[in-house]
Amino acid sequence: MNFSPQIVAELLPALLRGTVVTLYATAAGMAVALVVGLLIAIARRGSNPVAVLIIDSFVTVVRSTPLLIQLYLLFYVLPLYGPSFSPLFTGILGLGLHYSSYISEVFRAGIDAVPRGQWEACIALQFSRVKTWTRIVLPQAFRIVLPQIGNYLISMYKHASLLATITVVELLGAALNFAGETFRYFEAFTLVGIIYFVIGFAFSRLVRYLEQRTTYGRA
Amino acid sequence: MNLLLEISPVLLRGAYTTVLLTLVSGTCALLVGFAVGLARLARTRWLSIPLAIYIEVFRNTSSLVQIFYFFFVLPLIGIRLEAFTTGCLVLALNFGAYISEVVRSAILSIDRGQHDATIALNMPTSLSYRRIIIPQAIPVMLPAFGNYALELLKATSLVSLITITELTFSGAQLVQYYGHPTLIYMSIFVIYLLLALPLVALNKALERHSGGQWKPKVPTT
Amino acid sequence: MDHQSTSASQAPLAAEFVNVSKSFGAFTIIDDLNLQIRPSERVSLIGPSGSGKTTILRLLMTLERPNEGEIKVFGDVLSAGGEGAAKARPDREFRAIRGKIGMVFQQFNLFPHMTALENVMEAPVQVLGTQRQEARDLAECLLKRVGLAEKGASYPSQLSGGQQQRVAIARALAMKPQIMLFDEITSALDPEVIGEVLEVVHNLAHETKMAMLVVTHEMGFARDIADRVIFMERGKIVEDASPGEIFNSPRNDRTKAFLNAIKR
Numbered sequence: 001m002n003f004s005p006q007i008v009a010e011l012l013p014a015l016l017r018g019t020v021v022t023l024y025a026t027a028a029g030m031a032v033a034l035v036v037g038l039l040i041a042i043a044r045r046g047s048n049p050v051a052v053l054i055i056d057s058f059v060t061v062v063r064s065t066p067l068l069i070q071l072y073l074l075f076y077v078l079p080l081y082g083p084s085f086s087p088l089f090t091g092i093l094g095l096g097l098h099y100s101s102y103i104s105e106v107f108r109a110g111i112d113a114v115p116r117g118q119w120e121a122c123i124a125l126q127f128s129r130v131k132t133w134t135r136i137v138l139p140q141a142f143r144i145v146l147p148q149i150g151n152y153l154i155s156m157y158k159h160a161s162l163l164a165t166i167t168v169v170e171l172l173g174a175a176l177n178f179a180g181e182t183f184r185y186f187e188a189f190t191l192v193g194i195i196y197f198v199i200g201f202a203f204s205r206l207v208r209y210l211e212q213r214t215t216y217g218r219a
Numbered sequence: 220m221n222l223l224l225e226i227s228p229v230l231l232r233g234a235y236t237t238v239l240l241t242l243v244s245g246t247c248a249l250l251v252g253f254a255v256g257l258a259r260l261a262r263t264r265w266l267s268i269p270l271a272i273y274i275e276v277f278r279n280t281s282s283l284v285q286i287f288y289f290f291f292v293l294p295l296i297g298i299r300l301e302a303f304t305t306g307c308l309v310l311a312l313n314f315g316a317y318i319s320e321v322v323r324s325a326i327l328s329i330d331r332g333q334h335d336a337t338i339a340l341n342m343p344t345s346l347s348y349r350r351i352i353i354p355q356a357i358p359v360m361l362p363a364f365g366n367y368a369l370e371l372l373k374a375t376s377l378v379s380l381i382t383i384t385e386l387t388f389s390g391a392q393l394v395q396y397y398g399h400p401t402l403i404y405m406s407i408f409v410i411y412l413l414l415a416l417p418l419v420a421l422n423k424a425l426e427r428h429s430g431g432q433w434k435p436k437v438p439t440t
Numbered sequence: 441m442d443h444q445s446t447s448a449s450q451a452p453l454a455a456e457f458v459n460v461s462k463s464f465g466a467f468t469i470i471d472d473l474n475l476q477i478r479p480s481e482r483v484s485l486i487g488p489s490g491s492g493k494t495t496i497l498r499l500l501m502t503l504e505r506p507n508e509g510e511i512k513v514f515g516d517v518l519s520a521g522g523e524g525a526a527k528a529r530p531d532r533e534f535r536a537i538r539g540k541i542g543m544v545f546q547q548f549n550l551f552p553h554m555t556a557l558e559n560v561m562e563a564p565v566q567v568l569g570t571q572r573q574e575a576r577d578l579a580e581c582l583l584k585r586v587g588l589a590e591k592g593a594s595y596p597s598q599l600s601g602g603q604q605q606r607v608a609i610a611r612a613l614a615m616k617p618q619i620m621l622f623d624e625i626t627s628a629l630d631p632e633v634i635g636e637v638l639e640v641v642h643n644l645a646h647e648t649k650m651a652m653l654v655v656t657h658e659m660g661f662a663r664d665i666a667d668r669v670i671f672m673e674r675g676k677i678v679e680d681a682s683p684g685e686i687f688n689s690p691r692n693d694r695t696k697a698f699l700n701a702i703k704r
């Protein structure tokens with residue numbers, strides 16, 4: 001079994017297009033997760049026990065079931081009853097919702113970590129609720145949770161390969177298509193592995209750097 | 220309703236395989252994680268670089284890609300494993316990489332005074348680890364183990380893509396045969412949830428036990 | 441080499457530091473130190489914070505390794521720096537020598553997952569291979585000796601600091617060391633329980649023949665327990681004399697300054 005340079009040359013453009021799709025899905029999925037996660041975290045601080053129960057149940061259910069099944073439900077079942085989206089959009093929605101359940105907890109902890117005194121100072125200074133959140137609490141919470149979110153970004157980047165199962169031609173999908181036509185599984189998967197590793201490794205070093213900087217900064 | 224009755228044996232068999240996959244690969248992941256974590260602490264020179272590479276490779280690539288790699292590429296180099304074995308192997312190696320870091324950092328978190336005391340009592344290192352250090356490190360590890368157990372249960376769904384007839388693959392086959400994706404996929408969804416709930420409860424309890432400390436839970440895929 | 445072996449065979453010292461140096465990074469903490477402790481001798485080690493007292497005990501206990509020089513216990517080289525470090529002893533021999541030393545720590549370092557009794561029994565059973573029943577009898581006897589006969593079933597978290605430190609003393613005694621090291625064993629304690637711990641050590645000094653090396657900031661205790669007091673500063677021994685001499689008529693100005701500062 002030899003690693004043919006010719007095959008690699010044929011394969012690489014498709015894989016690079018797939019990489020772009022993977023990165024795009026990751027970024028867009030994270031945007032969804034951040035928005036939904038933040039809304040969940042804020043809503044959960046409300047005083048309505050029924051709302052809190054519903055939110056908690058949503059988070060638990062989404063978090064304790066596989067992303068793959070969630071994607072199947074969004075892709076095969078949802079269109080039967082309502083809107084039908086493109087595979088990529090469906091995938092981004094699935095990734096975003098799945099990760100919102102994790103991100104909401106990150107935000108929750110981050111918000112809890114903002115000292116009580118900050119809230120009290122806002123009341124003393126007669127800040128409005130919106131101002132308190134947007135100008136004082138969230139900026140501090142964001143800084144606290146940034147490395148955590150970085151970890152989830154890496155995780156989501158790797159999880160995005162599941163989009164191949166709903167016909168999105170991202171990195172893994174591109175490799176599967178190519179290998180399916182040419183039976184060059186070895187080259188296809190080895191290259192995919194290398195691409196995943198290079199980007200994932202760079203990402204994780206960046207996050208580790210962020211982590212160290214924030215812990216030193218606070219010490 | 221009739222359909223549900225008709226497919227329930229298949230679903231149950233799928234659920235059984237999912238549980239079996241989780242248990243087998245989870246046990247192997249623990250063994251791998253402890254072995255690798257301890258070996259890295261021992262700082263054996265010829266082992267430390269290969270182990271670091273193993274951990275970085277498995278943590279920085281997609282587990283689905285790992286599963287495909289083992290399934291499609293291993294046979295090309297003459298290693299033929301059953302799909303179930305392949306699935307367990309990849310999951311064990313993948314989660315083992317994460318668990319080894321949990322083991323390592325938990326052991327490093329034990330107070331240096333405990334190591335000092337074992338030396339002052341003239342204990343050899345192996346005894347010190349077995350009787351003093353690891354027993355104290357395990358409670359530190361448990362919350363992370365609980366989270367990884369839940370992540371592992373979910374990750375077993377990925378091996379449906381290499382033809383292991385666990386829960387997800389059973390569902391996909393049933394949909395192909397009978398149609399009715401809503402009923403079948405929702406049933407699968409609910410079964411996963413039911414399997415997960417004991418672990419969710421366990422994790423809540425473990426977290427309360429660790430003094431309400433907030434621990435990050437990063438999925439591993 | 442010749443000279444060393446003869447001196448060891450003539451009068452086997454309990455412990456001996458020969459030109460020992462220890463540095464952490466760029467800082468030399470122990471500087472070419474020579475120290476001899478005879479069997480059954482009680483030595484107090486005093487000096488300002490950071491002078492290297494703890495480091496001396498940790499070196500002897502092999503919790504740290506010297507960069508230069510040799511540390512011998514009853515004539516056998518226990519650890520060595522420089523060239524000597526390369527030819528380390530086989531593990532079994534090394535542990536046979538190290539087993540002659542015991543240590544009590546400032547922070548107790550009891551095993552939190554074991555009861556007081558189990559803490560004391562653990563090493564005799566697991567390291568020396570003593571029968572469980574025999575080890576239990578010994579542990580009970582030792583706990584009684586440190587005034588904790590009733591507390592065998594308690595976990596460290598259920599004991600006061602003074603009680604924990606007394607369990608730690610019993611635990612070290614269970615290994616029947618010939619040299620016992622005490623590192624500021626009352627520094628982490630509330631003032632009202634310091635007395636009970638010091639009393640236990642006093643009694644030990646009367647009832648046993650162990651050599652003792654005691655680091656303490658309690659000058660009264662340092663004086664009462666010792667045959668010999670060593671004052672050190674910046675990794676070097678400044679004065680080494682009888683308690684009477686050091687505390688009543690110190691020769692060295694630095695010793696005087698230190699003792700005056702403490703009194704005030």
Ligand SMILES: Nc1ncnc2c1ncn2[C@@H]1O[C@H](COP(=O)(O)OP(=O)(O)OP(=O)(O)O)[C@@H](O)[C@H]1O
Binds near residue numbers: 469487489
């Ligand atoms: N592991 C280490 N790494 C770096 N520096 C160390 C280490 N252990 C000790 N030191 C340094 O060595 C110096 C001497 O420490 P040592 O603990 O021996 O002093 P000491 O005389 O016991 O002081 P104290 O009375 O405060 O206990 C200190 O300046 C300390 O910071």
Ligand SMILES: [Mg+2]
Binds near residue numbers: 493
């Ligand atoms: Mg000290």
